[in-house]
Amino acid sequence: xxxxxxHIKTEGDKTTYTTNATTFAAITHRAGSGKFDVITPxxxxxxxxxxxxDKIAREFTAKVMASxxxxxxxxxx
Numbered sequence: 001x002x003x004x005x006x007h008i009k010t011e012g013d014k015t016t017y018t019t020n021a022t023t024f025a026a027i028t029h030r031a032g033s034g035k036f037d038v039i040t041p042x043x044x045x046x047x048x049x050x051x052x053x054d055k056i057a058r059e060f061t062a063k064v065m066a067s068x069x070x071x072x073x074x075x076x077x
Contacts, residue, residue: 001071004065013028014027014029015053024041024065029050036052040057
């Protein structure tokens with residue numbers, strides 16, 4: 001399996017998980033509630049903590065990449 005770099009980049013209250021020009025997931029913080037939304041092409045998934053949101057985004061990204069025979073190498077920027 002080929003390994004692709006997935007860049008994790010945070011700007012303000014949004015974190016994105018991208019490789020090349022493809023965004024697999026994004027996490028946004030819901031102001032006032034303290035909760036998070038994980039936005040994927042399949043829809044929006046709720047999360048209670050930033051750690052839970054990161055786990056959801058990474059699992060979704062890995063699942064999508066595995067479906068095309070690749071493996072993610074997550075890199076924090």
